[in-house]
Amino acid sequence: MSGDRRVRRTRRMVQEALIGLILEKGYEAVTVTDIIDRADVGRSTFYSHFTDKQDVLLSNLDELAFLRPAPAGGPDKLFAFSLPTLEHVREQERLVRALLGRRGGGPVHARGEQLLADLVRDELLAAGARASAALDLLVVCVVGAFMGLLRAWLDGETNASPAELDGAFRAAVEPGVRAVLGQL
Numbered sequence: 001m002s003g004d005r006r007v008r009r010t011r012r013m014v015q016e017a018l019i020g021l022i023l024e025k026g027y028e029a030v031t032v033t034d035i036i037d038r039a040d041v042g043r044s045t046f047y048s049h050f051t052d053k054q055d056v057l058l059s060n061l062d063e064l065a066f067l068r069p070a071p072a073g074g075p076d077k078l079f080a081f082s083l084p085t086l087e088h089v090r091e092q093e094r095l096v097r098a099l100l101g102r103r104g105g106g107p108v109h110a111r112g113e114q115l116l117a118d119l120v121r122d123e124l125l126a127a128g129a130r131a132s133a134a135l136d137l138l139v140v141c142v143v144g145a146f147m148g149l150l151r152a153w154l155d156g157e158t159n160a161s162p163a164e165l166d167g168a169f170r171a172a173v174e175p176g177v178r179a180v181l182g183q184l
């Protein structure tokens with residue numbers, strides 16, 4: 001058990017080091033040596049837990065799991081993930097800002113968008129849409145709107161509450177989605 005605890009502690013120290021460094025100087029400028037120095041671990045220890053800095057970055061996203069599927073609401077309640085996700089982001093703001101904000105890395109943005117796209121697609125299919133190229137385009141639009149709001153919030157462009165962001169997202173997206181749902 002103590003071995004597991006040490007492994008978790010070492011992984012957490014490396015992950016926290018990367019987050020701090022991203023917030024200070026941006027993902028692209030961070031090196032493995034920077035992470036090792038900040039976490040105060042040896043190079044061999046780092047490589048026994050992670051393959052490279054991108055592996056550390058993605059492990060942070062995987063452990064955060066901020067895009068948790070909410071119970072599908074069906075056609076009457078679209079995008080059940082929105083408010084719970086925004087509330088969770090507020091609780092984990094420092095980590096999410098480092099991962100998805102302006103200074104985060106492209107691999108995390110792509111992974112976060114893919115996770116969100118899967119959630120949106122599942123919700124729209126549960127609401128009666130059929131898999132199609134038109135559904136794929138609709139998913140891209142919904143994901144773009146949500147991620148745009150999320151990034152603006154994380155980058156300090158708005159200080160809206162999670163409920164206000166959820167309201168803005170729904171007001172901008174739901175009418176169009178509902179109009180298209182009947183055609184899919």
